[in-house]
Amino acid sequence: MLRGIDVSSHQSSSYDTDGLSFVFVKATEGRTYTNPKLAAQTKRARDAGCVVGFYHFLWPGNLTAQAEYFVSKAPEKAGDILAVDWETTSEGTRASNSEKDRFIRKVKELRPNHRTILYCNRNFWLNHDSTSYAGDGLWIADYVTAGKPRIQAKWRFHQYTDNPLDKNVADFSSKAALKEWAQGG
DSSP: EEEEEEEESOOOOOOTTTTTTTEEEEEETTTEEOTTTTTHHHOOOOOOOOOEEEEEEOOSSSSSHHHHHHHSSOOOOOOEEEEEEEEEOSSSSOOHHHHHHHHHHHHHHHHHHHHEEEEEEEEHHHHHHHHHHOBBEEEEESSSSTTOOSSSOOOOSEEEOSSSSSSEEEOSSSHHHHHHHHHHH
């Protein structure tokens, strides 16, 4: 299992990269929010030689506008991974399953040479998802033993804790295998 983290404006731009193979950086949310630390957090990951991914926190409605906003703000470098973060919003709402699917398809249409994946927690995957559509891969959050999420589906990334920050593992045999997959778009 490869080790990685995900960061947002809540984390420092000088996070520890020791032993990491990948870093996901929050890029955007909805149609107006951009992570003010996006550039610095991305640079930190790239300088450490990590595979870099960017995620968009999905709100219900305006899927095309959200996808366009996300790809306009997320850096575009070959091998970068794009992810949709599908969970409950601060207002207690959530995008529907069909909205999640449409968003992933729109991002893939706008950035056809990039892997596009779904991030969600175990509850969403088991109780809200009805299509099992995760684009190019599933990034599942389930706070249990690293690499052992309690789902039956094939997953690529597993967020197993948020203490003291979001830690993840990736189901790839090596960093080279992850890079090769990420390049495959």
